[in-house]
Amino acid sequence: MEYVIGDDLLQQQGLKRTKLRMALLDCFLNTKHALSYPDIKQMLGEGVDRSTLYRNLAAFEEADIIHRIYDQSGVAKYAFGKVHDHGRDHAHFVCEQCETVYCMEKATTVDINVPKGFKTKTIQTIIRGICSDC
Amino acid sequence: MEYVIGDDLLQQQGLKRTKLRMALLDCFLNTKHALSYPDIKQMLGEGVDRSTLYRNLAAFEEADIIHRIYDQSGVAKYAFGKVHDHGRDHAHFVCEQCETVYCMEKATTVDINVPKGFKTKTIQTIIRGICSDC
DNA sequence: ATTTTAAATGCGACTGAGTTGCGTTTGTGA
């Protein structure tokens, strides 16, 4: 069943179905929180090649199958799903537990005093906390 | 408001006045934006030892002389001043041209409606635009 | 001014994240 989802996802993006990619996809489909490289490596087993894994993470990201975020310590984490474009102002809620990113409407316009000479183009707000699932 | 010069800042924290520390302090006192390790290294010159520099950055951070932030690409940046109340009133301005990160005070508190079950802990705002230098 | 000493430095070695080039293997469509 997950394999069906996986097949579709990969085929939609013109990505070949390799063992690693199916396994990698399973990681993301079966985990509700964002995964760091060590997390993924541990789930897939030691035999997985580092560069191949990174290349696939990049390919998945490129294909909007997963997205990458950096936590407060600057550690890269990967999670299923895509983050839509930061074109206009909007807010992201990042769960500190599962690192899931939720997009939400901003209730109030943010008013910031930027110093003279600074030109504001977009304002992005990141709310950190605990989501309803955790 | 009084401006504390380097000597006082270091002595207040029981830190010895070494050449590197004075120079490092100058970097932060004379720059209004956050600096990455390469930025600092370039300002101080090639002769500076890597581990000594990192140790001093850690010491300064410990002493609340500077604070560390990670930008959207997970790159560590250091800036003068201490971090305020867990980021609630903290905003970062990121210049789209020079990628420089400026720390600034928020004029208005952001008020976001998070869905039921979501618990907000910190709110961080990232403003993108063009800085006064660009 | 000299001695003392803990703190700071410089060096080398190390880990961990991430990238790149290249030769080999494999999935897929003809």
Add this chain to the structure above:
DNA sequence: TCACAAACGCAACTCAGTCGCATTTAAAAT
């Protein structure tokens, strides 16, 4: 089943950051 681009595996590399240890130095005590 064959051809070929795509994916893989490997080795080598860069860059960020850390640690242990021997040496130097700032600053307090003599």
